[in-house]
Amino acid sequence: MPKVGMEAERRRTLIAATVDAIHERGYCDVTMAQIAKRAGVSGGLVHHYFGSKDRLLAATMRHLLKDLGDGIRARLAEAETPRARISAIIEGNFAADQFQPAAIAAWLAFYVQARTTESNRRLLRIYSARLASNLTFNLLALLPRERAAQVAEGTASMIDGVWIRQALRDGTVDRAGAIALVEDYVECQIRLHALQSESVLLVD
Amino acid sequence: MPKVGMEAERRRTLIAATVDAIHERGYCDVTMAQIAKRAGVSGGLVHHYFGSKDRLLAATMRHLLKDLGDGIRARLAEAETPRARISAIIEGNFAADQFQPAAIAAWLAFYVQARTTESNRRLLRIYSARLASNLTFNLLALLPRERAAQVAEGTASMIDGVWIRQALRDGTVDRAGAIALVEDYVECQIRLHALQSESVLLVD
Amino acid sequence: MPKVGMEAERRRTLIAATVDAIHERGYCDVTMAQIAKRAGVSGGLVHHYFGSKDRLLAATMRHLLKDLGDGIRARLAEAETPRARISAIIEGNFAADQFQPAAIAAWLAFYVQARTTESNRRLLRIYSARLASNLTFNLLALLPRERAAQVAEGTASMIDGVWIRQALRDGTVDRAGAIALVEDYVECQIRLHALQSESVLLVD
Amino acid sequence: MPKVGMEAERRRTLIAATVDAIHERGYCDVTMAQIAKRAGVSGGLVHHYFGSKDRLLAATMRHLLKDLGDGIRARLAEAETPRARISAIIEGNFAADQFQPAAIAAWLAFYVQARTTESNRRLLRIYSARLASNLTFNLLALLPRERAAQVAEGTASMIDGVWIRQALRDGTVDRAGAIALVEDYVECQIRLHALQSESVLLVD
DNA sequence: AATGAATGAGTTTTCATTCAT
């Protein structure tokens, strides 16, 4: 039986072990030995599949980003109005399988690490730019240009803020609250703008 | 005769060197040797003053937190209305001497590290709780109870989000933009509430 | 395929290297690097097998104690009278493979170290108590109770004294002389008691 | 006021601190800083008086040896018969001010250290030779030549053995028991020889 | 493909010693 896909599975297992190890010990204190043990394989094998610790970490980050992006894309595909697409993006950023302690821990570690690791930085920037552009584009249907850009930035900031603040909570994750907080921000901006436009009209 | 006050100065120098070293190499890759070199002293001296790497890092974090807190307290003391106090808190969180690349880098590192380092976590939680309580208290003069709590949380999240997103920018820091973004959030919430209350009154 | 039994052999080699290193440089001045070099392995390997210097030293001491104990037990098994068993214990304490410069050096170092290292102390106490009890038990066949206890203590003291005085000799080891000295003590006590009992009988 | 003798007093204080430090932390783990602190002086001063750690330790050992030797000499001066002189030597080896936990700890450390430190070894050998010669000389009045030499060696061994075994006791010191044990050995040898000579005479 | 023993470079830490004051 030719173990087709064995390699892919091994890689997935190792990446999952990496995420868990970061969660448990912290990014700085993770060792290849811990990851290997957690994945139930020998230390040598991790190198065999990923070449080096750096590459394993990079692969792990790409994996997290991809999962998050996939979730958002899937939700976007089903949303039919600009407003719904904004909600899809927000909800996608707090998808049940991503917004979990271990993934959050790894994600934050990579985020901070990005400051000194050019490859991480590039990946995050691309992701961030896409997010901003997506939000802005859809907000343009509801707000004037400058407002849309600012609210997009505010939304992205609040999403990241909610993620990082998760580090202070003890294991408990509140997806609904996180989504509500960000939605509330967007909704407030949209409504206020609507009311103000309206009153302007009335005055006219 | 040993110079009096030498110790305090040395400690300050070493903490500054630590912040810079974290900025340049990243939290995980900082070594005592780098810090010592940057401070222009021997490796042994760092241990002489701080006992261990862990304790030096802890002292550095406390220092950052204290500076931030001091800045906020000073601004709060001069603010005279609830609204002004909210602005004081926001502005204090982006004080010119704190919201700088090196301090931001160190701050984020400690924030993320807090997940696995109980002492860091405790400090950040205390700081965070005080911030939330301060914001909520002043927002209560402008919004109903549940709204005030939610907006306080939103404000804190957005502040943290703006900090962390700084990691993706290249060295440039936009204090005014950061403050404007958070102020905009608060202002939007307050205005919307005011308008809605008004319309309710009108309807009545 | 990793050689089976490699670990046990490595550990033995490293313990032997430790004993030799203590012999050559003295307990306080032994370094892991010296031990590693002497064993012909890298420094890292010693930690791999023993975890720390303390644990390597503890393992070395246990090894020495075990060898000594084994030698005594083997001799005891072949002795058929109380008197012969006492001789077996004495001879066992100067077994040819234990009473050698390197082993003596290590043994003494551990003995003295025991004063400040609780685990060492415990091991030595157990060993010492067993020796005393063994001696006392067999002496009871030849001497009254209080005499047996005192002579057991004297025997143990003299054995330890002969060991420590070995530190002053230059490499030469005189097993026969050592055994003769202790045997002479025991024999003297037994004979004197016998003669005195006899004379008491005669007087009666 | 010219502090005459200040230096001598300082040296004595530092040596006492050294003995205490060895007692508390063990020979290997003693540091100059501990000794200085214990003596209530700065670290630099210890070097000023002794030049180096090695020289301080050497001075400490000489001091211990001298005290012990003085005690024995004083007792010898008052003893009037060979038998009394033997007792004087034994008692002097367990003098109340020497046979104390701290001094014992230091003494043993130096004894073991002697194996690898030529200067220590020389001192101990001289001391040991003098002890042996003293014992032998006085025993010659009571025993034939070979017996005297052997019993002198046995006495010295038992004295050292009692000292080293003190390391296994917990702080309690039993001078009377120690003296009794060694005296018992000597007395046994003398009596047995007397009885055997007597019986030979009777037979003749 | 898989193992895990082995390496060695790099890091923290300790401490005797020096030296300006």
Place this chain on the structure above:
DNA sequence: GATGAATGAAAACTCATTCAT
């Protein structure tokens, strides 16, 4: 003389990486 700040060499220890099996 006296201090204690400062040094720097040496030690323990860690861990990514290699490699024989």
